[in-house]
Amino acid sequence: MSAIAVKEVKERVIADNDAVAQKVRSDLGSKGVFLVNLMASPGAGKTTTLVRTINALKDEYRIGVMEADVDSVVDAETIEQTGAKVIQLHTGGSCHMDADMTMRGLEALGYDDLDVVFLENVGNLVCPAEFDVGAAKKVMILSVPEGHDKPLKYPLMFSVSDCLLINKIDAAEVFDFDMEKLKGYVGDLNPDMPVFPVSSLKGDGYDEWIDWLKEEIKKWRE
Amino acid sequence: MSAIAVKEVKERVIADNDAVAQKVRSDLGSKGVFLVNLMASPGAGKTTTLVRTINALKDEYRIGVMEADVDSVVDAETIEQTGAKVIQLHTGGSCHMDADMTMRGLEALGYDDLDVVFLENVGNLVCPAEFDVGAAKKVMILSVPEGHDKPLKYPLMFSVSDCLLINKIDAAEVFDFDMEKLKGYVGDLNPDMPVFPVSSLKGDGYDEWIDWLKEEIKKWRE
Numbered sequence: 190m191s192a193i194a195v196k197e198v199k200e201r202v203i204a205d206n207d208a209v210a211q212k213v214r215s216d217l218g219s220k221g222v223f224l225v226n227l228m229a230s231p232g233a234g235k236t237t238t239l240v241r242t243i244n245a246l247k248d249e250y251r252i253g254v255m256e257a258d259v260d261s262v263v264d265a266e267t268i269e270q271t272g273a274k275v276i277q278l279h280t281g282g283s284c285h286m287d288a289d290m291t292m293r294g295l296e297a298l299g300y301d302d303l304d305v306v307f308l309e310n311v312g313n314l315v316c317p318a319e320f321d322v323g324a325a326k327k328v329m330i331l332s333v334p335e336g337h338d339k340p341l342k343y344p345l346m347f348s349v350s351d352c353l354l355i356n357k358i359d360a361a362e363v364f365d366f367d368m369e370k371l372k373g374y375v376g377d378l379n380p381d382m383p384v385f386p387v388s389s390l391k392g393d394g395y396d397e398w399i400d401w402l403k404e405e406i407k408k409w410r411e
Numbered sequence: 412m413s414a415i416a417v418k419e420v421k422e423r424v425i426a427d428n429d430a431v432a433q434k435v436r437s438d439l440g441s442k443g444v445f446l447v448n449l450m451a452s453p454g455a456g457k458t459t460t461l462v463r464t465i466n467a468l469k470d471e472y473r474i475g476v477m478e479a480d481v482d483s484v485v486d487a488e489t490i491e492q493t494g495a496k497v498i499q500l501h502t503g504g505s506c507h508m509d510a511d512m513t514m515r516g517l518e519a520l521g522y523d524d525l526d527v528v529f530l531e532n533v534g535n536l537v538c539p540a541e542f543d544v545g546a547a548k549k550v551m552i553l554s555v556p557e558g559h560d561k562p563l564k565y566p567l568m569f570s571v572s573d574c575l576l577i578n579k580i581d582a583a584e585v586f587d588f589d590m591e592k593l594k595g596y597v598g599d600l601n602p603d604m605p606v607f608p609v610s611s612l613k614g615d616g617y618d619e620w621i622d623w624l625k626e627e628i629k630k631w632r633e
Contacts, residue, residue, distance in 0.1 A: 230558025231452045231536050259537060261563040284537035285504060313535055314453050315481060315506035334556035335454025341483040360585045
């Protein structure tokens, strides 16, 4: 029997998502809470990435996680095992989180006792890119099996993100994935975005990613 | 220089998507044209599946393809090499196709000289499941790297589909994918749906999938 808290956060018609997002960001900023909006396709490894990232940060920071899904609590159950504070958000069929849904999720999670909150967005490369949720940073994961041509088809996601993890590099030998081509396409859309090839399963590349994240948390809290 | 025809099919507000879908289906039915709505996550192998499927069918049927994407023509260029009639549809940012967009796509493609048309939907496991486009059959692809837990998180897509291909089984040894668990989850949602494990890259499992497809085309045209 799972003890995961579940919060329904159905989408409401909000006139100005950006204004709500600014309110979320400024409220979190005043409390020194660093919110990450983690976005990726279904199965790119968002939850596995979160588990390894939380384990790398948890001695230094108090961490919360909001798991957004259309249904189920499987990811929240996995995250709970890290000791992070976790809530499952159900989006009522919606394919993305917006700022209002995020605000209600944060209220349900409670964040007065937290330093860092990760929002695992719904698995989708289209709609989540269109909605600022009020995060300090947007982090995107692309996994090697998805292919290096994805920036051509989902350009907005690659354009709005602040950091790109290329996950499942341990499976690179099985797939025809051209890292240089990928970096070229990404560079055309978002030249200053750092790109970290990682294996969230095995830990390769994590030092660089965690260093970047800690530096951004430090800047946010100064 | 690509000679791919590109049609903009931005979403319009349509009161009754289901009524338009019925019109599309009955119009195609009267002309004996079999439309497949192919849905999957980004990078699950929709285009590779289409290429191998077209090559298996093209001696027997005249085939057309509508490639729906937010941007780019890379998939249409790949499909064109099979000799199939192809058009690229750009969705104006929309994360799915609906019946009205499909109707306009079919008009732009032209289908009086076709027996089978494949619509490659936008890579997304959420929104495309909600819109009947008027297809004879909905085919879903889940790829092994995405994981066997996806029916728990995206139940609608698994519930509305008529056939499920499990792609990239040639990469199964690298991933912790439990086919029996997957079949159990799928069986709970959609007990009569056939499930075909395949490798669209290497051709494994294609006989069963192509036999099913030919049988459905035959039933449709009777």
